[in-house]
Amino acid sequence: MTLGQYLTSKSFFKRLALAIVIVFAVVFLILQYLSFATDHGNEIVVPDLRKLTEEQVGDKLDELDLEYVLLDTVDYNQDFPKYSVVKQDPLPGAKVKEGRKIYIKVNSSGFGDVTVPDLVEKTLRQAEPTLKALGFEIGKKTYKPYLGKDMVLEMYSSGKKLRAGDKIKKSSVIDLVLGDGKVGFEESDSTKVENENETETENAE
Structure with missing residues (x-):
């Protein structure tokens, strides 16, 4: 059988179809594995932690299997309660994986x-x-x-x-x-009056 005859034979097309099926199956299995490995579809929405105390942040994140890290205090902002969260990263609404750390900065106790x-x-x-x-x-x-x-x-x-x-x-x-x-102007008027008084005094003498 020549190459041309083989490429047009039923045997070749069966093998080609089988190879295509195997490739699709392998790709499907890889995608399923990646989805499982990355926990795709099970993201946690980051809550809004602003204006919460550090204790409240801990309680809220514990419920969501998330953690927090206190980075620093910021200059006092009168729009936020003392010692409450002013900034957070990731921002509220972001989707993260279980165990992700949320970084926070809290308000200071008052103006410096x-x-x-x-x-x-x-x-x-x-x-x-x-x-x-x-x-x-x-x-x-x-x-x-x-x-x-x-x-x-x-x-x-x-x-x-x-x-x-x-x-x-x-x-x-x-x-x-x-x-x-x-x-x-007041000084000028005052000076003028003084000069007039001096002139009158001189004339009187």
């Missing part, structure tokens, strides 16, 4: 201290973004006579006068005393 910068004789335009960047809140703005308009003259927090280098809690409200820019 921040050093008050030297802003006296700085303009309001300079002072305001500096204070906000440090986490402070701008409170009342009052004015008093001073040549420089909107120049920072004094800073207060809870009625206490602040000086550069003082340490107060982040998120504290800082009240500003600013120059009204009018003292120059």
Whole structure:
């Protein structure tokens, strides 16, 4: 039998069909094994742990056969209870395998201290973004006579006068005393009056 005759014979097609069946069977068995080995279809949905205490996190994850690892505390966030979870990885809704570790970061107990910068004789335009960047809140703005308009003259927090280098809690409200820019004119009028008085005195003499 020649090669051409064999390739067109029933015997060849039977063997070819058998080989195809064997290949599909092997592929099917491999896929089934991989599905079993990776526990495919049995993923666990990661719950939302934010705002839970560490104890509550432990109880919740134990029920799901998951574990947690506390990475660190973060700067105090007033939108979250003290010592509660602020961040987690993987995020809520992610699908993971049994025994997966969930990494968490918890809120600190309160705002830390921040050093008050030297802003006296700085303009309001300079002072305001500096204070906000440090986490402070701008409170009342009052004015008093001073040549420089909107120049920072004094800073207060809870009625206490602040000086550069003082340490107060982040998120504290800082009240500003600013120059009204009018003292120059007042001084000019005052100087004019004094000059007139001196002239009158000289004339009288």
